[in-house]
Amino acid sequence: MKNLFVRSSARRTACLAVSGLAVTLAAGWGVSTVPAFAQAVPPVSSQPSSVPTPTPRSVPSSFADLANRLLPSVVNVSTSAVLKPAKNDDKGPDSSNPDGPQVPPFQPGSPLEKFFHDYLKHKPTPNQPPRRQQALGSGFIIDASGIIVTNNHVIEDADQVSVTLQDGTEMPARIVGRDSQVDLAVLEVKPKHPLPTVPLGRSDKARIGDWVLAIGNPFGLNGTVTAGIISSRGRNVEHGLYDDYIQTDAAINRGNSGGPLFNLSGEVIGINTLIYGGAGGDSIGIGFAIPADDARGIIDQLRRTGHVSRGWMGLKFQDVTNDIAETLDFHKADGSNGKGTLISEIDPKGPAAKAGLEVGDIITRVGDQDVTGQTMPRIIASILPGAQAQLTVWHKGALKTLPITLGQSPTAPDMPPSDTHQPEHRHAALGELGVTVSSIDADARTQYALTDDQRGVLVSRVEAGSPAASRGIAEGNVITQVGQDQINTPDDFAKAVQRLHDRKKTEVLLLVQDDDGLRWVPVPFLGN
Known part of the structure; x- marks a missing residue:
């Protein structure tokens, strides 16, 4: 959406008003x-x-x-600023020019017709001096x-x-x-x-x-x-x-x-x-x-x-849903209120990596503050670069405390790529999830525009109506992790999923790379 x-x-008034009005008209009022x-x-x-x-008081009568x-x-x-004139190749507001801006077909004499006429009349045109x-x-x-x-x-x-x-x-x-x-x-x-x-x-x-x-x-x-x-x-x-x-x-x-x-x-x-x-x-x-x-x-x-100046940890995260908490046994964590942020990506040169955090860890508190996906950015940003914070982290089934020294938030964070890995070309089909994965070879990198250092396994097929399809996993996605296990080959993927199935888990938590980046996706086994 x-x-x-x-x-x-x-901006100048007419531009603002027209911009807002155009959006409204396009959306059908x-x-x-x-x-x-x-x-x-x-x-x-x-x-x-x-x-x-x-001083505080009750609601007054006035x-x-x-x-x-x-x-x-x-x-x-x-405020005031120079409004640059239109470029020489722009079309002016001359109503005789069919390629120029035209007044929508409002009823003659209506306020809307006058509004657009006035706006086009004052719209910057070529050769006008700056206003x-x-x-x-x-x-x-x-x-x-x-x-x-x-x-x-x-x-x-x-x-x-x-x-x-x-x-x-x-x-x-x-x-x-x-x-x-x-x-x-x-x-x-x-x-x-x-x-x-x-x-x-x-x-x-x-x-x-x-x-x-x-x-x-x-x-x-x-x-x-x-x-x-x-x-x-x-x-x-x-x-x-x-x-x-x-x-x-x-x-x-x-x-x-x-x-x-x-x-x-x-x-x-x-x-x-x-x-x-x-x-x-x-x-x-x-x-x-x-x-x-x-x-x-x-x-x-x-x-x-x-x-x-804002603090920076060098990681990406998402909210912990009930499905994710169940899959990771996080709901059993003593001293946790069931809330936190699940780490989906870590800058290997950032403060989080230096502190020992790992993908799949769940941060539950920063200092004495509980965190969620919404509050985490503000809490971290409020800590000055160079300051130390104490993190409470759910790591592989247990809560522990980690100190972290925050870095300076970059203007445009650049998440460096992972280490290069080039597995042999193999496949693994898992009917319990409705997904087939393959290793990432040169052809796959070309077909799906994957980088040379992309790790994981490629989703080569998703069965229609399957659990994987219901959770938005699609062909061309890359699965890099199952739970807290790093995945490099189709065999890694099949074995990790089988271990969860043997433990009577109802879902498997996958770290999936798509066009929007990395995200954790809980996928139920067929029949659950």
């Missing part, structure tokens, strides 16, 4: 998801006020007092000297950034640092007087059903306050490696990006970042905010160094 949650850079940008609308000024530290205290700490973030594109977002002040937090996508690619306070004061802003992985940025302005600030709260204390306020700059309307509740926590929307969003039904629209999500104590518990949008990409009551607990360390690093 295609991931609809997308991250894009700040379905739903689309977009970062919470805004179109350029002149800001409406409001009077500043002090921001005393509030949010007016709280909103008035918090508004001065929320700012508009305006500047504008975008608006939100932010909030965390230091009276002029330190402001916003989203990275608000200021990404901008060559000019300015900040407007609630009293209308506008100041140029400097980008102190930004992090595209979690979509955060820190700005600095030079005010003449100390600015009102708001504190980062403890997002782990927020509960589903708690009241929250969102303040920001939707559609350029500065100082807009909306209220709602926390709809969910720990939401994974497949927007990135570190997904852990707070979901809220407080109205968040284009332009709220980078704005704060407050609890009733006036603390920032989230940074509004994404919306799940309806027609046109606008809010339908499903918004997402980066938790303050996830943001705090990143903001600190950006302020100190301008960039973020």
Whole structure:
């Protein structure tokens, strides 16, 4: 299923609106998801006020007092960048050119027809001089000297950034640092007087059903306050490696990006970042905010160094399902809660290999924190490179503790290939699984585009309706491991599977290489 949650850079209003509208039209007026940008609308000024530290309280009959205290700490973030003209071989928006962009056949005089006409009229064409594109977002002040937090996508690619306070004061802003992985940025302005600030709260204390306020700059309307509740926590929307969003039904629209999500104590518990949008990409009551607990360390690093350093172990992993736990007898592990991450690949030169971890091991805890496939990336990334962590690992039927010294997370991880192995050409057919495997020879490497150093056995046939077929194993896949046994030949594969069958196991756990990489696949024996 295609991931609809997308991250894009700040763009001119018409481009954003058309992009969101085109996605919706193509999907038959379905739903689309977009970062919470805004179109350029002149800001409406409001009077500043002090921001005393509030105390927790019950739900008020009105949010007016709280909103008035918090508004001065929320700012508009305006960006500008040069919009490059179209290339000489591009077709312009001339309606007489049948190859150029055309207005869809909307009803004459309808708002949609006018919208597309206006967009095409202003679309860059060849020989036009460069123009500047504008975008608006939100932010909030965390230091009276002029330190402001916003989203990275608000200021990404901008060559000019300015900040407007609630009293209308506008100041140029400097980008102190930004992090595209979690979509955060820190700005600095030079005010003449100390600015009102708001504190980062403890997002782990927020509960589903708690009241929250969102303040920001939707559609350029500065100082807009909306209220709602926390709809969910720990939401994974497949927007990135570190997904852990707070979901809220407080109205968040284009332009709220980078704005704060407050609890009733006036603390920032989230940074509004994404919306799940309806027609046109606008809010339908499903918004997402980066938790303050996830943001705090990143903001600190950006302020100190301008960039973020993340810990790295040099491995790939996946969640432990019930089938996998049963196959590895992991459910019998004393001191384990049945959760963890199963290692599927290890960089032989990375920290994990140096610590003695192996493919097929299950990491259950990092320090005193239980881990899952979703939480593992954030926990490891939060540890600074060079620091040591204690791992609790399920290894070949027993729990043990391993120390590991983390490395620096590479920008683009490069998993080195395994050692070269060239077995003789043989076959093994296992009717219990419905799969036939063969050794990897030169012909197989050519036919299936396998590298010269690919180890394992090739899946040369899968019976229709078999257990292997039901689990997504296909011809051309490579099986590199059965349970914790390395597989190099068809005989290795047949013997490993037979051992599990003789032990009355109901499933066999295979480490399978396909176009998407390595993954663990539990396959039941025929009849189970």
